[in-house]
Amino acid sequence: MSTLNFDNNRIRFDLQIIASWIEPNTRVLDLGCGEGDLLFYLKSRKEVRGTGIEHDEEKVAQCIEKGVTVLQGDINAEVLDYPDGAFDYVILSQTLQQVYEPAALLRSILRIGKKAVVSFPNFSHWQVRFQLLTTGYAPVTRQLPYQWYDTPNIRVISLKDFRKFARTVGFKIFKETAISIHDRKGRTVQWMQNLRATYGIFLVGK
Amino acid sequence: MSEYIEHDTQGRSVGIVVKKTFTFAESPNEMVLESGTHLGPISIAYETYGTLASDRSNAILLLHALSGDAHAAGYYSAEDPKPGWWDIMVGPGKGIDTDKYFVICSNILGSCMGSTGPRSIDPATGRPYGKNFPMVTIGDMVRAQKALVDHLGVDRLLAVIGGSIGGMQVLEWTVRYPEMVYAAIPLATTTRHSALAIAFNEVARQAIMADPNWNNGNYYGKQRPDTGLAVARMIGHITYLSDAAMRQKFGRRLQDKNDLSFNFDADFQVESYLRYQGTKFVERFDANSFLYISKAADYFDLERQYGGGSLVEAFSGAVAKYFVISFTSDWLYPTYQSRSIVQTMKKNGLEVSFCEIEADWGHDAFLLPSERLTKLIEGFLGRVHSEFRQ
Numbered sequence: 001m002s003t004l005n006f007d008n009n010r011i012r013f014d015l016q017i018i019a020s021w022i023e024p025n026t027r028v029l030d031l032g033c034g035e036g037d038l039l040f041y042l043k044s045r046k047e048v049r050g051t052g053i054e055h056d057e058e059k060v061a062q063c064i065e066k067g068v069t070v071l072q073g074d075i076n077a078e079v080l081d082y083p084d085g086a087f088d089y090v091i092l093s094q095t096l097q098q099v100y101e102p103a104a105l106l107r108s109i110l111r112i113g114k115k116a117v118v119s120f121p122n123f124s125h126w127q128v129r130f131q132l133l134t135t136g137y138a139p140v141t142r143q144l145p146y147q148w149y150d151t152p153n154i155r156v157i158s159l160k161d162f163r164k165f166a167r168t169v170g171f172k173i174f175k176e177t178a179i180s181i182h183d184r185k186g187r188t189v190q191w192m193q194n195l196r197a198t199y200g201i202f203l204v205g206k
Numbered sequence: 207m208s209e210y211i212e213h214d215t216q217g218r219s220v221g222i223v224v225k226k227t228f229t230f231a232e233s234p235n236e237m238v239l240e241s242g243t244h245l246g247p248i249s250i251a252y253e254t255y256g257t258l259a260s261d262r263s264n265a266i267l268l269l270h271a272l273s274g275d276a277h278a279a280g281y282y283s284a285e286d287p288k289p290g291w292w293d294i295m296v297g298p299g300k301g302i303d304t305d306k307y308f309v310i311c312s313n314i315l316g317s318c319m320g321s322t323g324p325r326s327i328d329p330a331t332g333r334p335y336g337k338n339f340p341m342v343t344i345g346d347m348v349r350a351q352k353a354l355v356d357h358l359g360v361d362r363l364l365a366v367i368g369g370s371i372g373g374m375q376v377l378e379w380t381v382r383y384p385e386m387v388y389a390a391i392p393l394a395t396t397t398r399h400s401a402l403a404i405a406f407n408e409v410a411r412q413a414i415m416a417d418p419n420w421n422n423g424n425y426y427g428k429q430r431p432d433t434g435l436a437v438a439r440m441i442g443h444i445t446y447l448s449d450a451a452m453r454q455k456f457g458r459r460l461q462d463k464n465d466l467s468f469n470f471d472a473d474f475q476v477e478s479y480l481r482y483q484g485t486k487f488v489e490r491f492d493a494n495s496f497l498y499i500s501k502a503a504d505y506f507d508l509e510r511q512y513g514g515g516s517l518v519e520a521f522s523g524a525v526a527k528y529f530v531i532s533f534t535s536d537w538l539y540p541t542y543q544s545r546s547i548v549q550t551m552k553k554n555g556l557e558v559s560f561c562e563i564e565a566d567w568g569h570d571a572f573l574l575p576s577e578r579l580t581k582l583i584e585g586f587l588g589r590v591h592s593e594f595r596q
Contacts, residue, residue: 051557060561064529064582067589071548071560081552150291 011041011123013186017177017201018091018117024045026088029053029113030039031075032095043068076105082112089115094199096120097153099103110171119201122178124158126195143181143198146185159193159200166204175203218298219289220255223280225320227251228312230353233329237349243340247329250354251276251320252312255296256304258360263595265360266302266587267351268292268311269375272442272499273491275319278311281430294575301580302367302587310358314375315350316342316499318492325426325492337423342498344371344506348378352386357574362386364594365587369393369572370539371503377547379511380526389590390526391583394536394572396543397517397550398507403538406445407500410438414493423494435493436484443483445491448535448568454474516552524551527593528558529586533571559586 011019015038022028024046033052036059042048046084052070054060057058063070071078075095090113092105093146097120099105109116121143122128131139138148146153159178166173178189178197229249231237231544236246253276253511258265268278270291279296281289295301296309313321316339324339331338355363366387368376380390399407417434419425447455460466461478472478513520528551532544541562551558563573563578 049557057561057564061578061582061585064559064561064584066593067585068529069557069559071552071558072562073545073548073560078552081549083553083555086552086555 011037012121013181014179014199014201015041015093016186017063017179017188018093018119019045021203022048022089024048027086027156028089028091029079029082029087029124030091030093031109032093032098033059033063033068033070035059036066036068036070038091038093039063039068039070040066046068052097075099076101079105079108079112084111085114089113089117091117093117094121095120097123097155097157099155102155104163106169106171106204110204115174115205116202117201117203118162119199120162121153121158122159122194122197122200123156124160124194125198130193141198159197160184162200162202171204171206173204177201179186209491218330219293220280220297220304222233222283223255223277223290225253225276225282227320228354228357234363237346239340239346240343241341245322245340245342248315248322248350248353249320249326250312250322250350252310252354253277253280253290254358255279255309256307256310258308258358261595262360262362263364264307264591265355265363266307266309267355267363267366267379268296268302268309269351269366269370270311270314271370271372271461272496272503273487274313274372276311276313276321277319278309282311289364292573295580295583301583303584306591307364307587308360310355310360312351312354313592314371314499316347316495316502318495321350323492324423324494324498329535333444334426336426336494339494339498341501341505343502344374344378345382345427345511347502348382351375351379352383355386355449362388364540364591365389365391367391367393367583368395370395370569371499373539374503374506377386377508378506380528381508381520384523384525387526388594389529389586391529391531391586392547393531393542394533394539394569396459396539397509397520397547400543403445404504406441406538407504411497412420413437413441414497417493420493421531423497425493426503430488431493432488435488435491435496436481438493438496439487439491440480443480444591445538446488446568446570448537448566450535451568451570454566455479479487517546518553521550521554522556524556526556527590528556529582530558530560531572531582532562533565533567534562535566536569536571538569 028050030052039050060072090109128139178193180198231246231248236244245354277290279290280294298305313319316323318325325337328335365375373392376392414434417431419429420431456476459475461475508520509517532541548560
C-alpha cells in the first residue's frame with residue numbers, strides 16, 4: 001500500500017497512477033482534460049504528444065496558456081473525426097459517469113486509440129452504501145459531491161459494474177487499480193476494493 | 207474588418223515605425239498570376255517590428271483583412287493620433303510580444319495602401335490600371351508575401367497569423383508553402399465563402415458599380431465613386447457586427463434628436479454610425495481595390511483548388527501546428543466553418559488547437575481588445591517558439 005502526499009506532487013493521485021501507465025513518446029488523447037494538468041505532466045515528463053478535449057472555454061484557455069494542445073468541443077462528437085488508431089492511449093478520466101451513451105463512446109475510443117484508460121468514482125464505496133441505507137437520501141460524498149438535482153453525473157457505476165460492462169461491450173481489461181483518496185492523500189486499495197475504493201482506474205483495449 | 211483602432215491598454219507601443227516598400231517581378235520577370243496574366247513590377251508595402259533573432263527562429267507574419275494595411279502597430283510620428291490596426295495585440299509585452307518576436311506585416315497585392323493594385327500606374331500605358339488590373343487571388347497575395355519574406359532573409363516563419371481574409375491567407379500559406387510555416391493561427395475565417403458571404407460582397411460590389419462616377423473603373427483623376435464605396439462599406443459593417451452587438455451599441459436610440467424627423471435624415475444612431483463609417487472609409491480606400499479584394503475572397507476555395515473537392519485532401523501536405531479561433535457571434539464566418547477546418551486537421555493527423563471565444567461583437571471581435579484572445583495567442587506562441595528553437 002502506497003501513500004502519497006498531494007503537496008509533494010504536481011498532479012492528483014489518480015492522475016499520477018494514470019501517468020505511470022503511459023509509455024514515453026506516445027500519442028495521447030485526454031477526453032475532458034480540464035485545465036490540462038495531466039497532459040502538461042505527460043508532455044514535460046514523458047515527451048508525450050497529447051491533445052485534450054474540453055468543452056469549457058475558460059479551461060481551454062488555461063490549457064493553451066500552459067502550452068497544451070486542446071480542442072474546445074464535446075467529447076462524444078470530437079472522437080468521431082479521428083482516423084482509426086490515431087492515438088496510443090485515450091484517457092477518459094472521471095467522466096464516464098457523465099456520458100450519455102457509454103458503450104458507443106467506449107467503442108469510438110477503442111477505434112481511435114490502441115488502448116484506453118478509464119477512471120470513475122466508485123458508487124459502491126461503503127460510505128455511499130451507508131448513507132443510502134441509513135439516511136434514505138441520495139448519497140452525497142467527497143467524490144460525488146452533488147445533490148441529485150444539480151449533478152452532472154447521470155450514471156452510477158461500481159468497479160464490478162465496469163468489469164461486467166467490459167464483457168458486455170466486448171473489450172479487455174489489461175490492468176486495474178482501485179484507489180482511495182481521503183484528506184488529500186491517496187493510496188491504492190488491495191482488498192475488498194468494491195467496498196473500500198473511492199475510484200477505479202482501468203487500462204482497457206480490444 | 208472595422209476601424210476599431212484603440213490605444214494600447216497593456217504593454218507598451220512599438221513606438222515610431224516606418225513603412226517600407228519591396229519591389230520585385232520587374233520586366234522581364236513578371237509574376238504569372240493564377241489567372242495566367244503577367245503582372246510586374248510588383249510593389250509590396252510592409253512594416254517590421256522587433257528584431258530578427260540570429261538563428262532566425264522568431265519571425266511572425268501578420269496577414270491583414272480586406273481593408274487593412276501594413277501598419278499593424280506603432281505610430282508614424284509623435285503627432286500621429288492613431289496607432290496601427292492591431293496595436294492592442296502587437297508591441298513590447300503584448301500578446302504578440304515584439305521584445306521576443308520579429309513581426310512582419312505587409313499590405314496585400316491588389317490593395318491601395320502602398321502595394322500594387324488597380325490604382326497603381328500600368329507601365330504599359332503610363333496610366334492607372336483601373337479595371338485593366340488583372341484579377342488577383344488569395345494565392346497570388348500569398349506568393350507576393352513569400353517574395354517579401356525571402357527578401358527579408360527568413361527561410362521559415364515561426365507563425366503566420368491573421369483574421370478574416372487574413373485568415374484565408376494563413377490557411378493558404380500552410381498548404382502552399384508547408385515547409386516555411388511552423389505554426390498558424392487562423393482567426394474568424396473559412397476555407398471558402400458561404401453563399402451568404404458571397405451575397406453580401408456582391409451587393410457591396412454592385413453598390414460601387416452602380417455609382418455613375420465608377421465609370422467602369424476609370425475614375426482616377428476624376429470624381430470618385432464615393433457614394434457607392436460608402437454604401438459598400440455600410441453593408442460590410444452590418445456583417446461585421448451581430449444582432450446582439452447592434453442591440454447593445456445602438457438599439458433604437460435616436461441620433462442627436464428627441465423625436466423622429468419624418469424625412470430621410472439619419473434618425474437612428476445605427477444609421478448615423480453606418481453613414482459615418484462609410485464617409486470615413488472613402489477617405490482612405492480605393493473602390494476598385496474593394497472590388498478586386500472582395501472578389502479574391504469569394505474565389506478563395508481551398509478544397510476546390512488543392513483538394514479536388516475534398517478539404518481533407520487539400521490539407522494532406524500541410525505540416526503546421528494550428529490554432530483555430532472563432533467567435534460565438536460571428537455570423538459572417540460562423541463557428542461551424544472553423545470546426546470544419548479543425549475536423550480536417552484531425553483527419554490529417556495534424557496538431558490542432560481550437561477555441562471558440564464567447565463574444566457579442568460579431569466578426570469584428572478578433573480586432574477588439576480581449577484579454578482572452580491576447581492570452582491565448584501569447585500562450586500558443588510561447589509554446590511553439592520554444593519547440594521551434596529546439
